[in-house]
Amino acid sequence: MEELKRTRDARLAAREDMEMMQRDADRKTHAEWTSKEAEFQLQQAKIRSKIRIEQNRAKPIDLLSRYISFGEESTEEEYEKKEDEFELDDPLNYLKGLSQDDYEDLVEDIKVVISV
Known part of the structure; x- marks a missing residue:
């Protein structure tokens, strides 16, 4: 009975560890995406600005x-x-x-x- 409880606790701990690692990976991916999105928005703003200047508006x-x-x-x-x-x-x-x-x-x- 004790061994079953330890096995179940070990599985639960392993599952929690996997979930935590997945959340960390998701956070990292989201941070990279956010950084790329900000860079893209900056580039688009520069392009729009350049076009408006070239078109005298x-x-x-x-x-x-x-x-x-x-x-x-x-x-x-x-x-x-x-x-x-x-x-x-x-x-x-x-x-x-x-x-x-x-x-x-x-x-x-x-x-x-x-x-x-």
């Missing part, structure tokens, strides 16, 4: 992001290419003339960029 967040990212190039050649593409304006110029709704949209866009 840039939002203030696009211009501010471009201003901030200027100079992050890894080589001198990339820096010079980017420098030829546009002239850096005072970032405050991007904010002049915005309506209250535009300011509110900009604040929300900044929050999104910061969170990503």
